[in-house]
Amino acid sequence: MKPTIYGYVRVSTKEQCEDRQLIALQEFSVPRENVYIDKLSGKDFNRPRYKRLMRKIRPGDTLVLKSIDRLGRNYEEILKQWRYITKEKRVDIVVLDMPLLDTRQTGQSLTGTFVADLVLQILSYVAQTERENIRQRQKEGIAAAKLRGVRFGRPRKEIPEMFWKLKTEWENQEITSRKAAEQLGIAQDTFLRWARESLTNVN
Template structure:
């Protein structure tokens, strides 16, 4: 029986290109499995369901090796489990050498294994390069003064009055935090920042 596996990195990416390629192989939608998440590991619900369903003699289509995953060791491990332990054939559509139905002799297996190693290494390298570029982009943005995360909430109108009463030990920290509608830790952090700013 033929199956197809599709992965896109997030809900913002479109899986249409992969769907078209796999449907051309005559795979019905009920045997197409789609995950919308990172390829850093194989903790993906649809992939796990597919792996449980695959049986010896089945054929799994994927469009490209990086759709299977981006972790060098895990791609090779999953390939081994599917092809050797489960007896499943795999066809990578954009890389004809990665079709386990072809060249099942020693030389064919050697070539397929070699290509798999190179491509899975390339997939992981690209993932690491993406992370590096993201980190560099964030660092550059921070250097330009770009702020990340939610903007801080404004202090409540009664904060200064409550802070003064707390500093003069007229009320306890917990009472002060409650009066301002804040957790104790948040009130204390805001109070320290406020005091530093007034000293400066």
Template sequence: MSEQVYGYVRVSSKDQNEERQLIAMREFGVRPEAIYMDKQSGKDFDRPAYRRLLRRLKAGDTLVIKSIDRLGRNYEEILEQWRIITKTKGTAIVVLDMPLLDTREGRDLTGTLIADIVLQLLSYVAQTEREFIRQRQAEGIAAAKARGQRFGRPELPVPDEFYPLFERWQDSEISAREAARTLNVTHNTFLRWAVKMGGRKIF
């Protein structure tokens, strides 16, 4: 079987338009029938078209992608997929948005080495940026909490029916679960209200 050129296109949701990636594939010369496309998040590699593509790839083939993040959004996973494709499969990769990331035959050892180094650098920078964003979000949430801002669902107000049931529970006439069922709330909600009332028996 002759060497083949394949393209892989991914958009993160069904609402996103894949046309920009498809145009780039056609301009490179990838045949329409050789383009595999997924419309879902890159958070994992449970993607049907990508799995079919990996089974099809063989030594000497070339895989074309628009940008490196089409392989995924996680530093370790991108590197792992790159290793599988280039080392295990023996398939070349061409990243259209980054000409240095081109491992096709004919490139010398230095060119291949540069591609590997650039890939690791780009993946590291992307991962670091995501961690920085998460850190800033966490710091923002912590600062908002320090100012008294509340997060999550608002706490249920204590209904009037709670108080007689609370007294009966305190007198061991009913269990906390029975009281909670009567109020149509969870067991934990009833106990949380009871604690606020200074409940003496929390079990």
């Protein structure tokens, strides 16, 4: 059976237009009837047209994409689908926006699959490194802000005057911590923490 060329198009919402991707696939001579379109988020692969396409393609076929991010929302997902299509389904992939991502034979000693896999691994590494750098910069920024006295999280509840009277009654075993907390409208743990902190401050 002669290998078939398929195209896949994804737009994140029903309001977005797929024309730009369709034009690119048409210029590559992908038959319109072989183009599968999903108008859904890329957060997962529960996409009906994509699933139908995966059932349809056969070893030796070619899948054409306008850009690599049509396969998923991040490189971890993209790599997973890339391996599934090229290794398990044994289908070639052509990414029009990035000519190096073309697994078809180059006619040289190195195959297109090897070069494309290498490029995708590098892209994945760069994306992962950038995510780690962003997290590290965020941590360093938070640490620097704390040194400047910036407080994060919800502001601490101010201790009301009534607390001191109830604390004395609690220390004299005239009232339980739970009852004291109820009168203050706070959690029992909060009352006990305030009591501990007041002792620390005195010492």
